[in-house]
Amino acid sequence: xxxxxxxxxxxxxxxxxxxxxxxxxxxxxxxxxxxxxxxxxxxxxxxxxxxxxxxxxxxxxxxxxxxxxxxxxxxxxxxxxxxxxxxxxxxxxxxxxxxxxxxxxxxxxxxxxxxxxxxxxxxxxxxxxxxxxxxxx
Amino acid sequence: xxxxxxxxxxxxxxxxxxxxxxxxxxxxxxxxxxxxxxxxxxxxxxxxxxxxxxxxxxxxxxxxxxxxxxxxxxxxxxxxxxxxxxxxxxxxxxxxxxxxxxxxxxxxxxxxxxxxxxxxxxxxxxxxxxxxxxxxxxxxxxxxxxxxxxxxxxxxxxxxxxxxxxxxxxxxxxxxxxxxxxxxxxxxxxxxxxxxxxxxxxxxxxxxxxxxxxxxxxxxxxxxxxxxxxxxxxxxxxxxxxxxxxxxxxxxxxxxxxxxxxxxxxxxxxxxxxxxxxxxxxxxxxxxxxxxxxxxxxxxxxxxxxxxxxxxxxxxxxxxxxxxxxxxxxxxxxxxxxxxxxxxxxxxxxxxxxxxxxxxxxxxxxxxxxxxxxxxxxxxxxxxxxxxxxxxxxxxxxxxxxxxxxxxxxxxxxxxxxxxxxxxxxxxxxxxxxxxxxxxxxxxxxxxxxxxxxxxxxxxxxxxxxxxxxxxxxxxxxxxxxxxxxxxxxxxxxxxxxxxxxxxxxxxxxxxxxxxxxxxxxxxxxxxxxxxxxxxxxxxxxxxxxxxxxxxxxxxxx
Numbered sequence: 001x002x003x004x005x006x007x008x009x010x011x012x013x014x015x016x017x018x019x020x021x022x023x024x025x026x027x028x029x030x031x032x033x034x035x036x037x038x039x040x041x042x043x044x045x046x047x048x049x050x051x052x053x054x055x056x057x058x059x060x061x062x063x064x065x066x067x068x069x070x071x072x073x074x075x076x077x078x079x080x081x082x083x084x085x086x087x088x089x090x091x092x093x094x095x096x097x098x099x100x101x102x103x104x105x106x107x108x109x110x111x112x113x114x115x116x117x118x119x120x121x122x123x124x125x126x127x128x129x130x131x132x133x134x135x136x137x
Numbered sequence: 138x139x140x141x142x143x144x145x146x147x148x149x150x151x152x153x154x155x156x157x158x159x160x161x162x163x164x165x166x167x168x169x170x171x172x173x174x175x176x177x178x179x180x181x182x183x184x185x186x187x188x189x190x191x192x193x194x195x196x197x198x199x200x201x202x203x204x205x206x207x208x209x210x211x212x213x214x215x216x217x218x219x220x221x222x223x224x225x226x227x228x229x230x231x232x233x234x235x236x237x238x239x240x241x242x243x244x245x246x247x248x249x250x251x252x253x254x255x256x257x258x259x260x261x262x263x264x265x266x267x268x269x270x271x272x273x274x275x276x277x278x279x280x281x282x283x284x285x286x287x288x289x290x291x292x293x294x295x296x297x298x299x300x301x302x303x304x305x306x307x308x309x310x311x312x313x314x315x316x317x318x319x320x321x322x323x324x325x326x327x328x329x330x331x332x333x334x335x336x337x338x339x340x341x342x343x344x345x346x347x348x349x350x351x352x353x354x355x356x357x358x359x360x361x362x363x364x365x366x367x368x369x370x371x372x373x374x375x376x377x378x379x380x381x382x383x384x385x386x387x388x389x390x391x392x393x394x395x396x397x398x399x400x401x402x403x404x405x406x407x408x409x410x411x412x413x414x415x416x417x418x419x420x421x422x423x424x425x426x427x428x429x430x431x432x433x434x435x436x437x438x439x440x441x442x443x444x445x446x447x448x449x450x451x452x453x454x455x456x457x458x459x460x461x462x463x464x465x466x467x468x469x470x471x472x473x474x475x476x477x478x479x480x481x482x483x484x485x486x487x488x489x490x491x492x493x494x495x496x497x498x499x500x501x502x503x504x505x506x507x508x509x510x511x512x513x514x515x516x517x518x519x520x521x522x523x524x525x526x527x528x529x530x531x532x533x534x535x536x537x538x539x540x541x542x543x544x545x546x547x548x549x550x551x552x553x554x555x556x557x558x559x560x561x562x563x564x565x566x567x568x569x570x571x572x573x574x575x576x577x578x579x580x581x582x583x584x585x586x587x588x589x590x591x592x593x594x595x596x597x598x599x600x601x602x603x604x605x606x607x608x609x610x611x612x613x614x615x616x617x618x619x620x621x622x623x624x625x626x627x628x629x630x631x632x633x634x635x636x637x638x639x640x641x642x643x644x645x646x647x648x649x650x651x652x653x654x655x656x657x658x659x660x661x662x663x664x665x666x667x668x669x670x671x672x673x674x675x676x677x678x679x680x681x682x683x684x685x686x687x688x689x690x691x692x693x694x695x
Contacts, residue, residue: 016255016271018344021385021471024584024695025591031695041693042344043259045267067255068510072270096475098510116475116508117604119595 005133010058012040012049014077017067022094022116026062029120035127046076053081053089060090060111060131062123070097071105078109088134092126094118138194139186147186158182175429175599176387177589178552184544192547197442201537205445207438207550208538209496210461215534221499222524223248223300223465224517229624231287234277238292240514246521248499250300251288252276253310258345260306260679263628272625275511276302280632281672285313286320294318299330300375300465300499305347307334308360309678312665315368331372331421331465334360337398337570341579343380344691347679350571352686356661357402358409363662365416372421374402375465381579382425383471385587388436389553391425393560394570394579396443400561401570403452417448418458426488426495427469433488434540435549437495440464443554466492467501473508477603481505486523493527494540500524580694632674639672647671648681655685 011027013020020042027039038056040049053061063074074093081087093105094114102113111130114123139147172180192198199205202212211217224246238249253276256268262280263272272278279285289299294317303310311332318328336353339346346353361373378386378395386394399420406416424440426433444462448454468488473481482505489502502520504512512520528534540546567573574580593599600606647668654664668678 016259016261016267017275018339020344021383021587025385025588027695028584028588029591037695039693039695041691043267043691067271068274069255069270096508096510117601119605120591121595 006034006036007060007127007131007133008036008038008056008058009127009131010038010040010049010053010056010061012044012053012061012063013042014044014046014049014063014065014073015067015069016043017065017069018042019066019095020064022066023062023064025120026064026094026123029124030062030127033124033128046073046080049077050080050084050086054084054086057134058089059134060092060127063091063093065093065095065097068096070095071101074105074110075108090131094123138192139190144186144190151185151187154183174388174432175427175590176389176432176586177593178387178389178432178549180549184548186544188544188548189551197551198541198547204449204457204460206441206461208541210441210463210498214496214537215493215528216537219528219534220493220497220524221248221298222246222521222528223250223499223501224521225250225252225302225467225501229273229277229621230628231277231279231284234288235290235292237514238288241517241521242292242297244518244521245525248298248300249292250501251302253301253303254278257306257675258303260309260347260675260682262674262676263625263632265676270622270625272628278628279310279313280628280674280676281635282313282316282669283631283635283672285310285317289314289317289321293323294321295323295327301330301332304333304336304339304343304345305353306675306679307332308356308662308665309669309675311360311364311368311371312662312669315666316670325368326370328368329370331375332360333375333377333423335374335377335398335402335423337401337574338377338380338395340574340689341381341394341398342384342386342583343377346689346691348682348686349689350574352682353689354401354405354571355658356682358405358411359660359662361402361406361416361419362409362411362660364419365411367662369419371419373416373419375421375423376402377423379423379425379467381583382427382469384583385471385590386583387586388427388429388432389556390560390579390582390586392436392440392443392553393557393564394583395422395424396440396447396557397561397564397570397573397579399444400447400451403448404569407452413448413452413454414456414459417452417454418456418461421498422462422464424464424466424492424497425469426466426492426497428472428484428488430487430491431546431549432553433491434495435546435553437464437466437492437497438538438546438550439554439557441496442550443557463498465499465501466495466497468492468503470503470507473503473505474601474604475508477609478505478509480603481508482519482523485520486527489523490527490531490533493533494538496538577692577694580692584695635672636674643671644668644673644677647673648677651678652681652685655682 031037092112201208255271364371364373376399378391382391441462445460448460468485504516504520506516651664
């Protein structure tokens, strides 16, 4: 079997929310799990995130939100990926997100949402099982 | 504190006892290989006079209200007055915030605390593209003075004190508060309250930043200088460990980085030519109270003793009020769990009790649902009642610093102090806290601690009830407060209406004057005050600064 290339995962913080503890722990956990990790830093607009994701040629974007603006931001990221013909970049997320919003976001195309208390290992395993390297363009 | 003879006897007895302990342990085992605090600090099975045999009572412990204030800053502590029960609140619109404030005052709360929404915290108006989806979400939106007039409607500002959790635009919100007071006929020297105004911890931990480090420091010093002259009852900086801890720091890191930030502000004010005893008494502190009960109590006691020493010995302060570390406490948001949320009431109770036994001046207790959303009224009431039960039923307020003299608590207090000094010396070696932050030093230390902690939780080495032990599948329904998206539109409409009806030439003139003052290193407060009174928006003022000083970008260490 040919050696699979490393997964490239972007961890991103959309909006003005500054709670980055979870995003950083996850970024570090992904790196330790052998993924290539790009962390955007704080205060990114959905446009900036999608631009960076396409430029960096990532396989998935993990969005973190703890200040209540997840619906707007996550949906905008999905929408922009579609507009840019990059909907094969998987989107998942984590943070303080109520159950009914999780249902809505998943229906809209967010692959998974991790809520507070999720072990890093669970997110790592989920990525291993569900994210595949995209075809190069 | 003990005679050499006693110490010798204890030492002999202890050696015998330790051998018995070892035999017992070999025979029966222990629950864990190492017993550590939530911060990873190792705890011994037993503490005895040997652990504090070097203690000079007067130097290390002493009396409440006296240097080094280990036992508290007032001579009678809670026998005189209870701590201020100050619940952080702010939601949706200005009208709703006003309504909740009046409710809390009617329920016996004694001070107000305003939470602003993210756009306000970041110096953005509600109609800015970056504010989309965040208006009124985590607090109240303030675009202009008109919003502040509504928030404090029918609340006499000479009777209440108000804490505003605001950082990059702190000077602007303070100016708005002064303007509202003036409209009520209350003078600047009659109002009391606090602005957080602590940018150093923003760069370190909370990440609500706007301008680069050095101009941020300049505006903070402007505020301190102005208040020292004009608003003498205002607490100019709330030097905050809370966010440092919530970002994943250990208790020692929280203690050390917070005091290092305090040192940074004192140095900056001294550089401006202010006199230490004129401004230092108005600095206050804000700590986290996490779940490890004794570690937190030790942290609070060590903090007071260290600050007193820093102010007296390092900065030569003469006024005892400069030596006193006054602090607000919030129970640890990061200790709460989304799983089995009613357990959060018990966590908060323990944390609140630690804060009280640690001698806090004011306290916010988290609501059980805060990990899920903004708290509901019912949850806020339980959280406030928690404080009232500690204050008026438990009896812990009857005597001052009841844990003093505990071999364990005193030894732990000493140990935290020693470890915090190591960090402070390291930061001094790096060239001070501003330089250390530019180098990413505290940020990286915290990221490391946060990751270590998470690994311990994930591996089950550190138990969190309901998360990695005693897990249940059943969903416990909790009423969640939701903020209506339509409010964003209403807030934007109000902002547009004001922009249309105000005297726009006056606004432009005020902003131009502010720009010149910003470029010329004049104290900015009088210019900010003029601008807010003309109904210039928060962002219009901040944009002047963004143009003059540039913006800070997150380096994203992980």
